[in-house]
Amino acid sequence: MRIVSGIQPTSQLHIGNYLGAIKQWIPLQEKNECVFFVADLHALTIPYDPEKLQQAIKETVIAYIAAGLDPEKSIIFVQSQVKEHAELGWLLNTICPIGELQRMTQYKDKSKKFKENINAGLLDYPVLQAADVLLYKGEAVPVGKDQEQHVELIRSLAKKFNQKFASPASSLGGGGGITFKEPASLILKEGGKIMSLTDPKKKMSKSDDPKSCIFLFDSPEDITKKIMSAETDSGKEVRYNITKKPGISNLLTIYSLLTGKTTQQIEKEFTGKGYGEFKKSLAEVTVQYLEPFRRKQKELATREVYLQEILRKGAGRALTIAQETMKEVKQKMGLS
């Protein structure tokens, strides 16, 4: 299968990005053709500092590799280096109903969060995302739960394109069979939506308060501080109950995903022990789990040439596939 996914360099990557997305990318590399990119064009849709963008891109690539992506197995590159993403995005705009974009949850949330900067790119974001996947004729998109709605739109645009331009029965375009497959979203049942440490009713997000996220490269001191002050619920019992105890349930989910133990096993372990002891143990587990990430990050941060080479090769491989798709798309749309 061809697998496609990406993450925006909007800040450092957090444990939600890892547990919801990257963790499933790693095993997928073994038996599939994987395309993983740094979504820098998407990152321009919220306020950002141009002077810091290159560094953020580099840190995202480092996070990919420190977390286990293998440049020998996967195609790793920066989205803006393959201009066909923007080109296909424009073409897909012409078949995307604007109402579909206006109902997107992420658009609504981000327009509230960045009231001063509701730009057209924010609304159009899912169309560029469709281009990101369809350019490589992606068949599956491993993402967190928040992206489910966007992947549905990708499927709907793929279908619309095929019906309009690629079906043998179509009066328009080149016909000649389908162009795009309708990609499936791969969303983990556990880990698909890790919640904020400071407000467990909200998703953990890179662009929120740093105290609400455990970043992959946080120091042991920061991890401990953040977990110890994470919002918990009334009562003392360590019990999984998403409606009555959203804070503790979120921490239990993280604990379970980092240790491989079930939440029931963890509840049993902490019977009669209270939140403080549980959080202390979670902090230790997290510090330990992320230790190899920090080590790898330090090593990679000094290997500028190696990182550049990965991205150069990745962009070259991506471009070959992208140009092939664009040739077909343009022909079918009457542009060549």
Ligand code: AQP
């Ligand atoms: N809290 C989360 N739990 C599980 N998965 C998550 N993802 C994001 N947050 C969580 C998944 O990680 C990938 C990141 O994609 P993105 O950077 O393109 O956009 P996002 O979903 O908007 O991520 P953030 O962290 O919330 O970033 P900002 O604050 O910049 O918007 C996706 O697969 C996403 O589902």
